[in-house]
Amino acid sequence: MKKIVFVITLSFFLVGCSEISSSEPLTYNETSREVTTIEHLDSKMFTHHYMYDNMDRGNHDYFNKTLVVDPNYKEVSRGDVVLFEKDNGERSLSRIVALPEETIAIQKGQIYINNKKLDTFYGFAHRAGLDKKAYVELMENETNQKSVKEVFNYSMKNLTLSNEEYYLVSDDWFRGEMLVVRKDKIIGQVMGYKK
Template identity: 50%
Template sequence: MKHIGLSFGVLLILVGCSFKTSLEPITDQYTTPNNIATIETISPEMFIYQHHYDNMDRGNHDYIEKPLVIEPLVDGYKISRGDVIFFHTTNEEKDISRIVALPGEEIKIIEGQVYINDKKLDTFYGFAHRLGLEKDRYFEMMDDRNQYNNNGMREYFDTNMDQIKLASDEYYFIDDDWMRGKMGVIKEQDIAGFVLGYIE
């Protein structure tokens, strides 16, 4: 009888630990906001790209202030969550965006918050913002000005997206400023390179 009670107790602890783990958010310890590296030396295979759109602007003219250094994607290079990628659109235009979900993962958005495999993506690029401002700070600032579409912006900050599952060769990207940018699935073969930072 003691063994049954002990086994049941261990089972409860294991279930509790498993439940706790399943609720823990996904974090990104390596990617930081508003901290774009400055590259002093580039190798022959790297190239310079001047981005002219504010889809990645977090309030400091991010990624459009100076020319960017792009490192081409080579076989065997691991694409990570948080990477800013360089790619060609279906219209053969050049663009950049940020990887938020990886192959095989499930992604959804609930009221402006990204969830990966039902876990909250707890990082600066995991939720809707406007020019780097979170929802509460944005409305606090704009209410003082009293000249904006309040209802429209509340809909924006409460963006929802049904869950989708990525294939083994698919990633999900979201521009840093959702309002000025886009989000979607991209095949690994369509990723041309990575944004390393600004050219010195």
């Protein structure tokens, strides 16, 4: 009888501990909000002039800029901005938020990785660099408010990536996209602006 009570008590303890660890956020502060300026290009780097505003965080980040791309991109990290090729052959930019074999979900505009809240500046919905509260207040009298609220309340069920897939999200959820991209479709890491 003592063994049964011990096993039941231990089971409750372990379940409680697993819930505590899954509720801890995944804090990721290694990625800078600032886009650096690159003066000298490595011989293998190339430039790409980008003309879409899906990465706008309030300063027209990346829009109408000549960017430096490093195709020798080996150490892929969460938060990296990458140039990739879409299925239609078009080139685009987005930020890596989930890595191979991770499970990503989105609940009311908040990204979760392996059931942990992604606690970083790109871990939740933005529009032109503003969070939901700030943007709704700014756009209080605008007609497209309903579609913007839908972006901030966007949810997606769990999606587990293969060992060759990444999940990319644009910094501006209203103007951008969210998609799975295979490793072989990533052209390179965007290092910054060309000076």
